[in-house]
Amino acid sequence: MWSMLMRKFRRFPVFSLDKRQWMKNVIHQEVGKGKRVIMFYVDIVKLTEVENRYGDVIAKRVLHIFERILPHVSRQVFEIRGNILAIQKLWGDDFAIYVSFGGDVNEEDCRMLSIHFQEQAEKQLNRQVSFVNREELRVHIGYAAISGQDIVKEMYTSVKRAAHMAKYGITSETYTHVTQFHQVLAEENVTMNFMPIVHLPDGETLGWEALARGPEGSPFATPSMLFRYAEETDTVFRLEHICRKRALEQLRYVKPQQKLFINLDPRAIDDPFLLRGEVFARFEQYGLNPYNIVFEITERHAISNYAVFRKIIEEYRKKGYLIAVDDAGAGYSSLESITEIYPDFIKLDMSLIRNVDVDPIKQALLETIVQFAEKVGCKIIAEGIETGRELETLIEVGVTYGQGYFLGKPDKGMGHASGQAMNFLRTMQEKKASVREEPFLFTPAMSEILAKTITVEKHVKVRRVHEIFEQNQRIESVVVLEEGRPVGLVMRFALYQVLGGQYGIALYYERPVSQIMNANPLIVTKDDKLDEVARRAMTRDAYHLYDVVIITGVEGEYIGIVTVQSLLDKMASIKLEMASSANPLTGLPGNVQIERELNKRIKQQVSQMVIYCDLDRFKWFNDRYGFETGDQIIVRTANLLKEAVMRCGSGDDFIGHIGGDDFILITKAAGADELISFLLEAFPLFFADIYEKRGLGEGAILSMSMAGVCMIPGLYENVEAIAERAAYVKKRAKELPGTVFLDERDCAADETHQTQV
Template sequence: MWSTLMQGFRRTPLFSLDKRQWMKSIISQEVEKGRSVVMFYVDIVKLTEVENRYGDVIAKRVLHIFERILPAVSRHVFEIRGRILAIQKLWGDDFAIYVSFGGSVNEEDCRMLSIHFQEQAEKQLNRQVSFVNREELRVHIGYANLPGQDIVKEMYTSVKHAVHMAKYGITSEKYTNVTQFHKLLTEENIQMHFMPIIHLPDGETLGWEALARGPIDSPFASPSMLFNYAEETDTVFRLEHICRKRALEQLRYLKPQQKLFINLDPRAIDDPFLLRGEVFSLFEQYGLNPHNIVFEITERHAISNYAVFRKIIEEYRKKGYLIAVDDAGAGYSSLESITEIYPDFIKLDMSLIRNVDVDPIKQALLETFVQFADKVGCKIIAEGIETQRELETLMEVGVTYGQGYFLGKPDKGMTQVSGQAMNFLRFMQEKRESEQGEPLLFTPAMSEILAKTICVEKHAKVRRVHEIFEQNQRIESIVVLEEGEPIGLIMRFQLYQILGGQYGIALYYERSISQIMNANPLKAFKDDRLDEVARRAMARDAYHLYDVVIIIGEENEYIGIVTVQSLLDKMASIKLEMATSANPLTGLPGNVQIERELNKRIKQRESQLVIYCDLDRFKWFNDRYGFEVGDQIIVRTANLLKEAVKRFGSTTDFVGHIGGDDFIIITQADCAQELVSFLMDAFSPYFADIYEKRRMGDGAVLSMSMAGVRLIGGKYVNVEGLAERAAYVKKLAKEQAGTVFLDDGDFRAEEMYRSQV
C-alpha cells in the first residue's frame, strides 16, 4: 500500500504513525519563511456503525478506500491555495492533513476549503464504496492554526480543537460558534467585570468578585455561554487560566486591606501561574501579597478526590491565599466542601437569598449558617441581594458581607456600592448605634495594656526576620517601620506558613520583608477607647484575627503593641466590674464607676457639663402606691436620660445612677442646651400614664430638678469640690416648681453660691 500511495503522490510526504519531531522540523521551517500552517482533521462519520452492520471486513475495505483517495482529494482541494506538508494517520479512521499557505490565511478561507474537501471526499468515497447501499457515507472535517511558538504542544491541541469543530458539521451554526470560541481563546479576548462585596455594618468595600465576559457582539457575551462552550470543548482550564490572568491585571487598583475574589473550578485548580511564583512579581509591584486574593471554589462540579484536592488547597494556603466556598446551599457537595476545605469565607447561593424577607424557612437556614460560621471562624457572604428588604433581613440575622444588584452591579471598573444601598446602610448603622447601650464608664487608655516588640526597617531581609524569631522564642510579632512610622506587621505563624511552602525559602528568603508583610495592620491611637479597638480587632478576617494591634502616637509614630489576648482580658475585667457595681434596677453605672469617671473628666481640658438629676416628690409616689410603681418610675427616668444622651449628646457622654432617685449625666458643653431642652419638654409626657391614674386631691405630679456644673480644666481638683458645688445648685433648682434646669454659670446661682460661701 505504501508504494502505491508514494507513486500516486510523489510530491507530498504521506502517512506516518508518529513523526512528531520530523513534523516539528517541517512546520518550523515553514513558519520561519513567514508561511501559515493549518492542520485539517478528517474522519469517516460512524465507521463503527458500518462495522457493526456489515462486519469487520467491510469496515476495513471502507477505510482502505478512504486512505487511497485521501492524497488525491487533498492535492485537488488544498493545493489550489497552499502546499501539503504531510498527511498523518492519527488513529483508526482519523487523519491530519498539514497544509502550508503563503502569508496569512483567514477563518473563511479555511472554512471554504473544508467544505470543498468534504464534498469531494464524500463524492469519491461513496462512488467507490458501492456495497454500502442503504445510506451515503459522510466525512467529518475541522481545522486549527499552528502559530509555531510551541509546535509539539500545538500539534496536540490543534487536533483537539479540530475534533470539536468536526463533530458539529462544517456548515452548522454550532461549528461557526466553536470556531469563534477557539479564536477567542487564542486571542485571549476575555473581559473581566467586577462586582463589589460590601461589609454590611458600615458599607465599606471588602473587595470585588471578578466575573468573566466574552466580546459583547459575540455569542459568548454571557458567562453561561462562555463556560458552556468551554465545557463542550474541554477547555475549562485554559479559559479559567485566561480569566485569572485578566483579573490579576487589576491588582493595581486594590488597597492593602481589599481583596479580589477569583473563581476557581475544582478541575482546574492546579494552575502553575498561581503556584509557581509567576504571579508574585505582581504582588511586589503593587505592594500587595497573596492575602489580597480569595479563590472561590465553585460548586458547579463536585470534587471527586478530596485527599488530592485538599493537598493542593494547602499549597495555596501556604502561599498566603485565602479560600472561599462558592454557591453554598445550591446543591452538589457544598457542605462536604466546607468541612473538607475549612474556608475563610462561605458564599451563600442566591437561591437562599431570593425572597428571604418573606420566607421563614430560609431565614432559619441563614441563622444556622451564621452560627456555624461564628463557631468555625469564617465569614458569611450573601450573594444575589436584589431588594432592600432582602438586605435588611440578612442584616437582622447577622450576615456580615453581601453582594448583589441592589448593592452594586458588575462593571469593567472597580465599582462602589450604589447610592441607594449606601443611604440604607447608613440609616441602619445610625439605628444600630442608637439602640446600643451607653458607653463603658471606665475605658482605660491603651497604654495600660501596652507591650513592646522588636521592630525592623522595611528593607530588612526575610532571612533576618526569620533569625529574629528563631532567637526570640517569646516574640510573636515584628513591626515594620519606615522612618519611625509603622507600615506593616509580620506574625510568627504567618512567616513560618509562607516559608514552609514548597518554594517558600527559595522565593522569599533574600527579599525584603515589605514584600510579604501585612501592609494594612490594625493601628490604634494611644487614647482610643478600649472597647472600640476591641470591636475593630474582632471584626478582622480570620487570618488576621489574632494579629497584634499597633499603637501609635499623634504623629503616627510607633509606641508599642497590644495583643488580642490582653485586649480581651481587659474587656472581660471591665465587664465584670460593671456587672458587680452597676445599679441592679437600671443597669446604669453605680457610685464606684461614677467617681472614677468624674476623676477622669476633671483631668481633661475640654469644656464639659455635669448634670445632677433629682426627682421631685418621688418619695410621695413610692410611699403611697408602693415600690412597684416607684421602681417603674426609676426605670423610666433612666431610659429617658439615656434617650436624651443618644439623641442629643456625643459618643463620649455618660449616664450614671447615684442611687434612689438621683442620677448624673456628663455631656459636652456644646450638647447641653439641646439635651436639657429635650428633657424639660419630654419629662411630663413620659410619665403621664403613671401620675394621671394616681393623681390625688393635692394634684401631685412628678417633676425633675436638674443642676448643671460646668467642668473646665483646672477648676476642680477632686470630686468632693465638684459634688459640693452641685449639691448647692441642686438645692436652688428644687426651690423652683416643675421640671427645671439651673446652670451654675447662671448669674443668680453664682451670686447666691458666693454669698453662702
C-alpha cells in the first residue's frame, strides 16, 4: 500500500518555484527523446467572488477540493495520449500541468484535450462542492508548447501565453484566433508591404514605409487586427521584432539615396537586434548605412518616461539612424514627443489631411506646422493623401513629402508614385513655373567658389580618417574616392557621433571608411548653376543639411568642394547685386548682367539666338497718354517675353532689360522658331485692353521690331561685336511695317544681292 502511494506521489509532484531546475531537467530529457511537452494552465473562474459572497472558509474549501481532484482528472484526460510529468501550483488557484506527448500531437489534439479536461474538472468540482444558492463553478484552461530551446524562459512565457488563452474560453472564436495568432508568431508568418513616400515637388521616391501583413485569408491579414491580437496577448515586442526583421530583409532593394521607414512602438524600442552587429552586417553587404533607416515612433501609445526614452533614442542616433514622429496630430502627446525627440521627420496623421482642401482651419494649422519644421530643421510628411485636391493644397502650403493611396498604394514590391500622381505633379510643376516671379536670376558656375579638402580611398580604415581630423582641426570634411571619382563623404561631426557611441570604436575603428561614410552625398558638376545647387543643398535631410557639396569635372573626376556657407553667401551677394542693378520697373537684369551673360555664352560651344526687341512708336504713346500708361506698356512687354520663354523656351533662356523700351532675349538656336512665332502672334493682342480704353483705331496700335543674331561658336569674339550686329539688324527690322522678326541671315542675303547688283 505504501509503495503504491509513493509511486503515485512521484507521478504527480506538486512543487514550488525552487524546483525549477528539476523541472528543467525533466523537460530537457523528454525533448531529447523526441517528445513534445505541453503546459496546460488551469484555474477556477472568479474564485474571489466566491470568497466575497460565502467567506474565506468556503473559498479555501473549494480550492482544497480542486487540488484534490486535479491529479485524478489530469490522469483521466491526458494519459489517453501522453505522460504527465508534473503538476505545479503557481499561485492561488492557478496550476500548471506539464504533459509529454509523442511527436504526432497537433494543435487540434491539444484543444480537444483541453475541452475534455474542462468538462471533467467542472463536473467533478461541482459534484463535490455542496453549498447552496450558487451558480455552477467554471474552470479556465489554456495551453502552450515548450520547444526546449530555452526551457527556463519558456516555462515562464508558456504560463503567460496559456493564461491569456484561458481567459477567453476554450470553445470561443477568440480563443481559436489567439491560438492561431501564437502560431503566426512561432512561425514568424508575417510579410511586409511597402508604401512609397514621395517628394512632392518632383515625384521622386524618398523611400517606403514598411507595413506588416499577416497570412492572407486569416483574421490577421490587416495590420489593425495583427496588432490588436498582439496587444491582447502582450506580444507587441515580439511582433514588432519580427516585422523589423522582415522589413530589413528588403534592404537590398534600397538605393543609397533612399530610405526605409520602419514603425517602432515606444514600448518595444530597446531591441538589441537594431543596436548590435547583425543588422550592420546587412548594411555592409548592400552598401548602405543606418542613415538609410528611419524609425517611426508611433503615437498609438503615450511615452511615459521621456528621460529613459530619450536616452535610448540617442543610442539610435549615435548609430546613424534617423527618427520620425508618426501620427502627429492624432492625439496623445504629439507636441511633447516632437520637443523631446527632435525628429528628422514629422509624419502628419491623416486626420489632419482629410478634406484639407476645403477646411481653412486645417490649412492654417498646416502652414504653422510647416513654418515650425523649417525653423527646427525637420521635414514634413503628410499621410493619407487620397485626392488630387488634397495633394494640390499640401503643395501650396509647403509640405515637402507625402504618402497615400492617391500617390501609391502599399504593395509587396517597392513601387514608385503612380502614373496618375506623376501626371498630376507635372501639371502642378508647370502651373507653378508659369507664375514664377524670378526665373532669370544670373548665377555663376560652381567652379567660381570651390575649395579643396583632404581625400581618401574607400578602402582606407576609419582609424586613418579619425587621425586626419585630429591632425587638421580646420577641415570639416573628407571626401572618399574610388579611382578618382567621389563615392562618399565623411563629415567631422558625423564621424565623432559614430565613434562616440558605446561600441563605436570597437565596431568601426578598424573597418573600411566605406562602412560609415555618407554614400549619397550631394555631387554636382563645375558647370551647374549655383542657385539650383543651393536649392538642392537646402532640401536635404536635417542631418546632412550642412554637409559640403562635392564638385566634379566633365568626366566625373573630383575637383573640389563647396560649403553651404559659401553657397548662401554667394547667393546673397548675387541677389544684392541684382537688386542694385536690375531695372526698377520690370525687375529684369540690367546692362551689367546682360553683358556678363553674353560673355559667358560666347564661351559656350552651343549655337544660340540673341533677339533684340524694340517697341515701335513707344515715345508717341508715352507722350500722348502719360508716363503711367508708358510704364504699363513696358511692364506688360516684359511679361510677354517671360510668358514666351515659359511656353516655348529651352529652360536655359535669359531675358534682360536694356533700358526704356529695349529688351534682349537669349535662347538656344534650335528652338528659337517656336518662341518667335509665339511673340509674333501674341504681341498684337497683348495690349487690346489699352487700345479699347483709349479708343484707339488700328492705325494707332503698338508693334515690336525684333532682330535676331545667331551666336555660332567662334563667330563673335566679344559683346561689342554682337551689339553692333544686333543694332544693324534692328535698324533694318524697323523699316518693315508691324510686328516683325528679322534674322541677320536675311540681312546677309540682301547685302549679298545688293553687292552683286
